[in-house]
Amino acid sequence: MTHEFKTIIKEYGNAKVAHLKCVLATVVDLDGSSYRKPGVRMLIREDGVMIGAVSGGCVEKEVLFQAQSVFENKTTKLMTYDGRFRLGCEGILYILLEYFSPNETLVNTFNSVIEKRRSFKLCTSYKKEYGVLNNYGTHITLNSKRYAFNENTTEHEDALHFDQTMQPCQRLLLIGGEHDAKQLAHFGIGMGWEVNIAVTPKENKTISDFPGIDALLNQEPEDFDIDIIDNNTAVILMTHSYVKDLKYLMRLKNSHPMYLGILGPIKRREKLLSELLEYDMDIDLDFIENIHGPAGLNIGAETPQEIAISILSEILTVIRKTQPVKLRDKLSTI
Structure with a gap:
């Protein structure tokens, strides 16, 4: 999945130049089965352009709709998508939507890590509850230093965590x-x-x-x-x-x-x-x-x-x- 996240960072840079807000969608949990597994991410721009996918294409419209409140309030939220009734996939997806605005230091350090083919870690905090989750979200560890994807993300004692160690691109x-x-x-x-x-x-x-x-x-x-x-x-x-x-x-x-x-x-x-x-x-x-x-x-x-x-x-x-x-x-x- 490293190449997908690499693309997300690149496209965020393009969106920033165009003065477009971005929301990051992350599948953090799954009950049952689904086309893609927890850890997959996609970027949503406020002009409706989506980079990546969290499913085979059936969930994305709902993600785009749910992301609108995140664009407006910059507040993290958890959405669910029940494929048992809509897709026949026998699974419920839990998707965290967070305002995505990594600072310049994060982006530059990330690009250096990718160029030097080093691994990095992602840790997304969430609660398995539908609705607004104030200050929950993702931290990335690059060269042993942690960075948040937006300035409002903090640690929560009661949070669940989805952790990933991302290896260099194949x-x-x-x-x-x-x-x-x-x-x-x-x-x-x-x-x-x-x-x-x-x-x-x-x-x-x-x-x-x-x-x-x-x-x-x-x-x-x-x-x-x-x-x-x-x-x-x-x-x-x-x-x-x-x-x-x-x-x-x-x-x-x-x-x-x-x-x-x-x-x-x-x-x-x-x-x-x-x-x-x-x-x-x-x-x-x-x-x-x-x-x-x-x-x-x-x-x-x-x-x-x-x-x-x-x-x-x-x-x-x-x-x-x-x-x-x-x-x-x-x-x-x-």
Whole structure:
């Protein structure tokens, strides 16, 4: 959810420039089941524009209506939405609406935390009571310092709390700049991930060749900076050059991505790993075991777009530690 909150802060800045008030809606509790879970947030501007969503689209109109009193009075309130009678979702959502006016220090510190890929914490205080909740709301902890989303938010001894630790945004690092990398980047951006693409100087690529990505890394494989790879980074090796792939693997062998995938058939992967082991007999075998090649799930993908979906699906199963299965065959809750 980090990327969603990152977008909220960005859009709040745009609203502030336009002199538009904002309200933050947070799902703080849930009885039963719902399309989205507690912790999801959306921003409502006083001109009716909504950034994000707290459901599949059915609750938002009611949230917009309920937010009007918060715009007028700057007073926090709790609203409920009973999906049992309206949606058939068998759940009651408890949504806190608070006036959203973070100060400049908060915004600047938040942007620095995001840039440095650090975690942060959100703590929303509330009571499970419909109506006005004076001075309840959200605090954010950035670099061990707490900030309130508006100046009226205080601590309450009788409050319930919804706490979240937000990890850095998922990063997708694509090593290779061919057409299929553009497709994979497009889908990764659509998922809210930070997308970096690595190419070599001889490829003569610019960041404009990959619309929407966060960074283009222009280095030779031997000079590639593996320090940018953390445990929230998924790496796909897709240069379409055996020699380049081998050079990058030699460089990546001391990194610890959450996922490392290689494009190409099984025979190509085995040859790459065999040569890698010949080059370095002391290589960590966990690194070898954690390589996914060919990258992706077997969903019958043929086109570059379908292959991108296949790869991203496998990355999600690794991140979430799940086994892919048809939902109709899943006996437990989704």
